[in-house]
Amino acid sequence: MMSGQLGCPLILYKMGEIMNASVASRQESDRHEQKSWLKTLFARPEIGPVGVMLLLFGMLGYFSIPAGEFSLNPFAGEGFNALGIRNNLRVISQLTIIALGAGLLIIAGEFDLSIGSMIGFAGACMAMILRWGFSIIVPYLSFEGGLHIEFFTLIHIPDVSPLGAIGITLCFTLFFGWLQGFIVVKSGLPSFIVTLGGLFFLRGLTEVSLRSFNHRADQVKGATTVTEIPDLKNIINLPGHGEIEREAAKALPEADLLALMKDVPADEIASIAERLAYTYERVADAKTDIIIAKGVKPLERALENAIESGNEFMVTTIQDKIANFSIAPVVPKTVTDADVARAYIDSISSARPVADFFGGDILQPLFDWLYFPIDWNTNNFGNQFASGLYSCVMISLILCMVCYVMLSKTQAGNWIYSTGGNITAAKANGVPTNKVKVSLFIFSAFCATIFAACQVFEVNTADAAKGNLKELEAIAAAVIGGIVMTGGFGTVVGIVVGAFIFGLAKEAFFYIPGIDGSFYRVFLGLVIIASALLNENIRKRIMGTI
Amino acid sequence: MAKSPKQPLIETKDLVKKFGSFTALNGVSLKVYPGEVHALLGDNGAGKSTLIKLLSGVFAPTSGSISVEGKAVSFASPRNASDVGIGTVYQDLALNPLASVTRNFFLGRELTHFGGPFGLMKMNEMHRIAADEMAKIGINIADPEQAVGTMSGGQRQTLAIARAIYFGAKVLILDEPTSALGQRQQMEVLKTIRRVQKLGNIAIILITHNEIHARLIADRFTFLSLGEVIGSGTSEDLKGDDIKRLMAGGAEIGDLAKELAV
Numbered sequence: 001m002m003s004g005q006l007g008c009p010l011i012l013y014k015m016g017e018i019m020n021a022s023v024a025s026r027q028e029s030d031r032h033e034q035k036s037w038l039k040t041l042f043a044r045p046e047i048g049p050v051g052v053m054l055l056l057f058g059m060l061g062y063f064s065i066p067a068g069e070f071s072l073n074p075f076a077g078e079g080f081n082a083l084g085i086r087n088n089l090r091v092i093s094q095l096t097i098i099a100l101g102a103g104l105l106i107i108a109g110e111f112d113l114s115i116g117s118m119i120g121f122a123g124a125c126m127a128m129i130l131r132w133g134f135s136i137i138v139p140y141l142s143f144e145g146g147l148h149i150e151f152f153t154l155i156h157i158p159d160v161s162p163l164g165a166i167g168i169t170l171c172f173t174l175f176f177g178w179l180q181g182f183i184v185v186k187s188g189l190p191s192f193i194v195t196l197g198g199l200f201f202l203r204g205l206t207e208v209s210l211r212s213f214n215h216r217a218d219q220v221k222g223a224t225t226v227t228e229i230p231d232l233k234n235i236i237n238l239p240g241h242g243e244i245e246r247e248a249a250k251a252l253p254e255a256d257l258l259a260l261m262k263d264v265p266a267d268e269i270a271s272i273a274e275r276l277a278y279t280y281e282r283v284a285d286a287k288t289d290i291i292i293a294k295g296v297k298p299l300e301r302a303l304e305n306a307i308e309s310g311n312e313f314m315v316t317t318i319q320d321k322i323a324n325f326s327i328a329p330v331v332p333k334t335v336t337d338a339d340v341a342r343a344y345i346d347s348i349s350s351a352r353p354v355a356d357f358f359g360g361d362i363l364q365p366l367f368d369w370l371y372f373p374i375d376w377n378t379n380n381f382g383n384q385f386a387s388g389l390y391s392c393v394m395i396s397l398i399l400c401m402v403c404y405v406m407l408s409k410t411q412a413g414n415w416i417y418s419t420g421g422n423i424t425a426a427k428a429n430g431v432p433t434n435k436v437k438v439s440l441f442i443f444s445a446f447c448a449t450i451f452a453a454c455q456v457f458e459v460n461t462a463d464a465a466k467g468n469l470k471e472l473e474a475i476a477a478a479v480i481g482g483i484v485m486t487g488g489f490g491t492v493v494g495i496v497v498g499a500f501i502f503g504l505a506k507e508a509f510f511y512i513p514g515i516d517g518s519f520y521r522v523f524l525g526l527v528i529i530a531s532a533l534l535n536e537n538i539r540k541r542i543m544g545t546i
Numbered sequence: 547m548a549k550s551p552k553q554p555l556i557e558t559k560d561l562v563k564k565f566g567s568f569t570a571l572n573g574v575s576l577k578v579y580p581g582e583v584h585a586l587l588g589d590n591g592a593g594k595s596t597l598i599k600l601l602s603g604v605f606a607p608t609s610g611s612i613s614v615e616g617k618a619v620s621f622a623s624p625r626n627a628s629d630v631g632i633g634t635v636y637q638d639l640a641l642n643p644l645a646s647v648t649r650n651f652f653l654g655r656e657l658t659h660f661g662g663p664f665g666l667m668k669m670n671e672m673h674r675i676a677a678d679e680m681a682k683i684g685i686n687i688a689d690p691e692q693a694v695g696t697m698s699g700g701q702r703q704t705l706a707i708a709r710a711i712y713f714g715a716k717v718l719i720l721d722e723p724t725s726a727l728g729q730r731q732q733m734e735v736l737k738t739i740r741r742v743q744k745l746g747n748i749a750i751i752l753i754t755h756n757e758i759h760a761r762l763i764a765d766r767f768t769f770l771s772l773g774e775v776i777g778s779g780t781s782e783d784l785k786g787d788d789i790k791r792l793m794a795g796g797a798e799i800g801d802l803a804k805e806l807a808v
Contacts, residue, residue, distance in 0.1 A: 429655070
């Protein structure tokens with residue numbers, strides 16, 4: 001009855017309004033109030049996740065500031081110093097790469113649970129090709145000396161370039177992606193089941209292949225880890241020495257190093273020498289500080305004891321000693337020509353641009369500049385902290401931009417949304433929904449392969465266990481970023497935000513004092529459920545069911 | 547209201563459709579003229595759905611012919627039917643409720659800057675066209691970015707009809723457009739149909755259960771029962787209980803009353 005009482009004046013008011021404005025002039029669309037830009041901003045599905053992301057950003061920044069120090073600058077702590085940024089962005093970018101593949105597929109209404117296994121498979125495939133070359137081997141039954149399987153090598157290419165290795169791997173992974181998509185659209189089976197099969201199949205295939213083929217000719221059984229791949233991204237073309245690994249080049253005899261510098265312009269040598277002098281100075285300063293700290297430490301302990309025992313004379317004496325403690329400052333090393341030559345070798349760009357593209361660093365000039373002359377990118381020993389950002393940051397950025405344009409600006413994007421939103425409507429309007437789905441399964445496999453390429457070329461090893469559970473992380477990032485599980489709704493910006501939240505949470509909880517690091521999982525679990533509820537709410541609001 | 551008809555826009559002759567041993571349609575002939583609303587009435591199972599599926603190219607007829615503007619046509623797929631100008635607005639409207647008005651209007655036929663699915667969409671032009679086309683048949687949408695799910699049933703119907711007309715439908719097949727709508731929305735849809743009717747060059751086939759709606763808007767009627775035409779005529783020819791009787795499959799109202807009085 002409450003509502004009746006409250007409603008009465010309202011109805012009278014409404015009636016008056018209706019009498020003034022004719023009923024016919026009111027349109028259905030008039031019921032949609034024009035929103036202000038602020039309201040529009042807060043109605044966007046990404047707003048909640050962006051809030052969580054900023055919270056985590058602040059948490060990571062401030063909790064990682066060492067105890068006892070105070071700073072308003074979140075970049076002062078370990079979380080966002082040069083090395084922190086380098087490492088955090090790497091985790092986030094790698095997750096973004098696979099979350100894009102998983103997310104776009106979910107928008108089209110399907111799942112891919114095989115991403116993690118695909119990463120393991122692609123990594124192992126690429127690493128084996130780089131390590132042992134590429135062979136086509138035909139197994140056959142042999143009856144000589146009892147029935148057993150023999151292998152006949154049809155083709156063997158011993159030396160495959162990084163691009164070749166990636167290309168061959170893509171042939172396999174994209175085929176698997178296509179196959180999974182094909183089975184899903186032709187059979188109508190849930191993609192959950194088909195790709196669950198893919199998850200086990202690919203992981204098993206990776207392990208079996210590694211054990212069968214990943215060994216020397218004189219060994220019988222292979223290992224599930226591929227090691228001893230040359231550091232491809234650090235192979236350089238050194239005049240007079242041909243292609244050589246950077247470390248080997250730096251270890252050349254001094255005469256060779258000096259000979260090398262003859263062709264280098266004088267101003268470049270001067271700038272390298274200036275930088276080295278700066279580095280040596282910084283290192284010497286840091287050393288001096290460390291020695292002083294070491295020398296003061298026993299005195300401080302003695303001071304504590306003296307205070308405890310109440311010996312005031314001792315206290316003042318030791319305090320005096322601490323205040324006047326000094327040593328002769330460490331003398332910076334002198335910059336030798338060989339040092340300059342080695343620094344010059346560091347600055348030569350890679351002779352394997354593809355390997356460098358996937359596994360190398362980017363933005364080195366910026367990080368150099370932050371060290372010299374800015375003096376921010378400096379570690380405790382006075383050396384440059386981070387050499388740059390991992391290349392996967394750039395790759396994920398490229399992928400993000402491509403996906404963003406495709407999803408929100410192109411016809412293909414509209415097809416993806418409609419395939420997930422209402423597949424019968426999409427079909428009735430001539431959208432090739434099967435092609436859309438299969439293409440996105442292939443794209444998901446592509447993203448997994450790119451992820452694997454970044455890992456393999458960065459660390460020069462591969463493991464059959466790589467990528468374990470990554471498919472779930474990718475889906476989690478997509479959900480956190482506002483992708484609706486039933487399809488048809490979500491954005492690339494959301495996926496990126498989801499990946500940021502996932503990556504930041506892991507680091508931020510590590511720094512919270514007195515808390516178990518695994519709490520980040522508890523937190524993420526809650527965030528996932530909260531996000532899913534929020535997404536469902538948005539979906540229902542749009543569908544008009546609430 | 548019906549103009550003196552010269553040539554039917556779409557004509558069917560003795561359409562027969564059999565599913566195995568079951569005869570869904572047994573020789574249906576139909577003439578629909580431009581600028582006319584042709585109501586197709588009948589009880590459940592009368593063959594209305596089968597007929598529209600034949601007309602829209604979902605099924606191929608077992609025998610008989612369909613001609614559009616005097617030319618015989620045959621459809622291998624719904625695409626062929628829409629190519630010759632038969633646009634079907636199904637009950638579910640084929641809309642994606644999560645996407646915007648514009649994205650739905652151009653779904654599958656987006657305007658792009660360069661060909662191919664990866665061409666950028668001409669979003670502004672698409673917004674403009676979608677709003678204009680819907681305004682033509684009576685609905686001004688405030689925001690073409692509005693999600694279709696937030697629109698009323700009548701507005702959705704209008705969107706689907708406007709889309710069909712914009713993409714070249716000369717024959718518009720409306721499958722029970724007023725069912726599952728509130729009273730006000732039903733009137734809105736009928737108004738929309740009337741506006742399309744007034745455009746004068748479009749033939750409308752209206753499938754409905756609702757006698758009142760048919761009487762309000764239709765120029766011509768065809769009654770189906772058990773796969774056959776049991777009666778047809780213009781709105782002037784049919785009076786009073788004729789329509790009720792034919793809708794009930796030919797039974798006299800008196801018989802119905804008797805049946806009810808058990």
